[in-house]
Amino acid sequence: ETGVTQSPTHLIKTRGQQVTLRCSSQSGHNTVSWYQQALGQGPQFIFQYYREEENGRGNFPPRFSGLQFPNYSSELNVNALELDDSALYLCASSEPLAVEQFFGPGTRLTVL
Amino acid sequence: DAKTTQPPSMDCAEGRAANLPCNHSTISGNEYVYWYRQIHSQGPQYIIHGLKNNETNEMASLIITEDRKSSTLILPHATLRDTAVYYCIVEFYSGAGSYQLTFGKGTKLSVIP
Numbered sequence: 001e002t003g004v005t006q007s008p009t010h011l012i013k014t015r016g017q018q019v020t021l022r023c024s025s026q027s028g029h030n031t032v033s034w035y036q037q038a039l040g041q042g043p044q045f046i047f048q049y050y051r052e053e054e055n056g057r058g059n060f061p062p063r064f065s066g067l068q069f070p071n072y073s074s075e076l077n078v079n080a081l082e083l084d085d086s087a088l089y090l091c092a093s094s095e096p097l098a099v100e101q102f103f104g105p106g107t108r109l110t111v112l
Numbered sequence: 113d114a115k116t117t118q119p120p121s122m123d124c125a126e127g128r129a130a131n132l133p134c135n136h137s138t139i140s141g142n143e144y145v146y147w148y149r150q151i152h153s154q155g156p157q158y159i160i161h162g163l164k165n166n167e168t169n170e171m172a173s174l175i176i177t178e179d180r181k182s183s184t185l186i187l188p189h190a191t192l193r194d195t196a197v198y199y200c201i202v203e204f205y206s207g208a209g210s211y212q213l214t215f216g217k218g219t220k221l222s223v224i225p
Contacts, residue, residue: 004155033212033213035213035215040217041217042197042199042215042216043213045213045214048212058212090156092155092213099144099146099158099161099211101158101213102158103154103156103157104155105153105154105155
């Protein structure tokens with residue numbers, strides 16, 4: 001069984017640019033959550049998608065947006081990048097009604 | 113904001129039990145206690161969860177006090193591979209879709225040879 005995968009693994013952007021990060025959920029999982037983890041901090045919840053609809057959002061501005069596709073894979077888009085957006089971005093998927101979330105290895109974004 | 117308090121770091125000798133404490137004095141009746149860990153450069157990994165009763169699985173045991181205001185994660189025989197940041201999380205689980213995790217800073221556990 002393939003686990004949660006994310007692409008790319010690393011990315012360097014400059015301020016003001018836009019970025020798209022991708023996540024493939026584990027087979028059979030219809031819920032995907034995205035988290036941002038700054039250096040030395042715990043992951044912070046960005047938003048969650050359930051059956052292609054946003055199902056909750058954390059304290060992040062609208063320039064952070066997402067999509068979930070019919071195959072339950074997902075994208076995180078960030079517009080107008082700021083230096084503070086530099087972080088590890090984690091995606092997690094879960095089965096319907098399940099407690100356990102399965103995390104991918106993350107995408108390391110550096111904004112210069 | 114995280115609803116839990118954990119010590120920032122702990123050491124444990126290899127082969128001994130690692131006992132990681134967590135305070136969650138404001139926990140409400142329908143909130144669960146979850147434990148995840150994050151090994152360096154990897155995504156977090158689920159360990160265990162519980163509501164009221166003590167729980168055990170192949171990875172660890174979770175002891176929750178009777179008043180539910182604190183809990184302890186026990187790794188019975190710590191190995192070097194258990195060196196990681198351990199997060200104690202308190203969240204309400206609605207059963208509809210999934211639940212959202214609010215991470216604090218966790219406890220950095222170092223297992224020493």
